[in-house]
Amino acid sequence: MHVLIAPDRFSGPLNAVQAARALASGWAETVPTDRLSLLPMSDGAAGxxxxxxxxxxxxxxxxxxxxxxxxxxxxxxxxxxxxxxxxxxxxxxxxxxxxxxxxxxxxxxxxxxxxxxxxxxxxxxxxxxxxxxxxxxxxxxxxxxxxxxxxxxxxxxxxxxxxxxxxxxxxxxxxxxxxxxxxxxxxxxxxxxxxxxxxxxxxxxxxxxxxxxxxxxxxxxxxxxxxxxxxxxxxxxxxxxxxxxxxxxxxxxxxxxxxxxxxxxVVAGAVGLAGAVARADLVLTGSAVFDAPALTQSVVATVARTALDRALPVVVVAEEIRTSRREVAPLGISGTYEVQDTSRLRPRLAAPPAADLETAVRARARRLARTWSTS
Incomplete structure (x- = not known):
């Protein structure tokens, strides 16, 4: 399976390049046979x-x-x-x-x-x-x-x-x-x-x-x-x-x-996002916060729209998810996941310290690979 990993930056020191590496590392620990392509993204701001x-x-x-x-x-x-x-x-x-x-x-x-x-x-x-x-x-x-x-x-x-x-x-x-x-x-x-x-x-x-x-x-x-x-x-x-x-x-x-x-x-054109999506079977993207404004202008939205043209499944990882399944469906997003598991039955976990965020992202990717990889 060919997985394209194209996230925006997360919070603190975890920039897009580091986030992509953390997601790839966690995925590879679960399914080492999958082919992983890293294409970190930006919305034009930091990174x-x-x-x-x-x-x-x-x-x-x-x-x-x-x-x-x-x-x-x-x-x-x-x-x-x-x-x-x-x-x-x-x-x-x-x-x-x-x-x-x-x-x-x-x-x-x-x-x-x-x-x-x-x-x-x-x-x-x-x-x-x-x-x-x-x-x-x-x-x-x-x-x-x-x-x-x-x-x-x-x-x-x-x-x-x-x-x-x-x-x-x-x-x-x-x-x-x-x-x-x-x-x-x-x-x-x-x-x-x-x-x-x-x-x-x-x-x-x-x-x-x-x-x-x-x-x-x-x-x-x-x-x-x-x-x-x-x-x-x-x-x-x-x-x-x-x-x-x-x-x-x-x-x-x-x-x-x-x-x-x-x-x-602009960044998608510069880094060749469309070509990378065309070669993938699944797209994994993410950011610090995925909310309603991000449904129109954000790295996640741009990646999702590009994948939608080829009917590819898109999975989103974020520190905070503030959208519903109904809201993300028009973008063709198949699943949204917070870095840390939360539920209505227990209070939201505190955000991990900056030094531990990379570890938490890697751990989430390990779990996602078990769910989404077909290898």
């Missing part, structure tokens, strides 16, 4: 470089950049050779991630800057890649609408010149807008370390700033690309789908002509 490099190779270019509050941090850009100079992959989470300011969330949201991303973009341009893919997290440590990034690049006009003649793609985890009742500011307000009052203050500030930038820069050269693959133009770029990713960095990059696309779909 983008790891999964693309695992599938495609390439060269890492070290970059010295500033973090959200100006502290120096070491990052990298991945260059994958190919036609037209190849593709450069930029993982914005390296300089904008919330993990960089674990105890200064409010300070970073109010006063932090996205300027550090400029160094990564300049390094990507220096590779002479004709295509640059920028992976953006849904939530970032900063919430400046990309103001710091544009400033570090010399303003919108100068930045467009820097990125001229390159296909700039944004791999966004979801289509959250920057402004509005259901935008990035509203999501930021749900963070207890930030709170709704500060989030509303930032919303007002960004509303005025983005309006000025849109007037000065003019309309972006590309229409908004929605998850369904259709194009739609909006009166305000700051209210368009995907503009809120990375604390609004997506808005700034859209001003420069970037095309927003679902991150998991």
């Amino acid at each position: 983008l470089l790891d999964v693309v490099m695992a599938a495609r190779g390439g060269s890492l270019v070290p970059v010295s950049a500033d973090g959200p509050l100006g502290a120096p941090t070491v990052a990298a850009v991945l260059h994958v050779p190919g036609d037209g100079g190849g593709t450069a992959y930029v993982e914005a989470d390296q300089v904008l991630g919330t993990h960089l300011v674990p105890r200064e969330r409010a300070h970073a949201a109010k006063d932090g800057s996205s300027a550090g991303l400029a160094a990564l973009l300049e390094a990507a341009v220096a590779t002479n890649a004709g295509r640059i893919v920028v992976g953006l997290p849904t939530v970032a440590a900063t919430h400046d609408g990309g103001r710091g990034l544009l400033g570090a690049l010399g303003g919108a006009t100068a930045a467009r010149e820097v990125l001229a003649r390159r296909d700039l793609v944004l791999a966004v985890a979801d289509d959250l807008p920057l402004l509005g009742l259901h935008g990035a500011g509203a999501l930021l307000g749900e963070d207890p370390d930030v709170g709704p009052a500060l989030a509303q203050e930032l919303e007002r500030d960004l509303g005025a700033m983005t309006a000025d930038l849109e007037r000065q820069a003019g309309p972006p050269p590309n229409p908004v690309l929605l998850s369904a693959g259709t194009e739609e133009r909006h009166g305000r770029l700051a209210s368009s789908p995907g503009s809120g990713a990375g604390g609004g960095v997506a808005f700034a990059l859209r001003l420069l002509g970037a095309r927003p696309m679902p991150g998991a779909d």
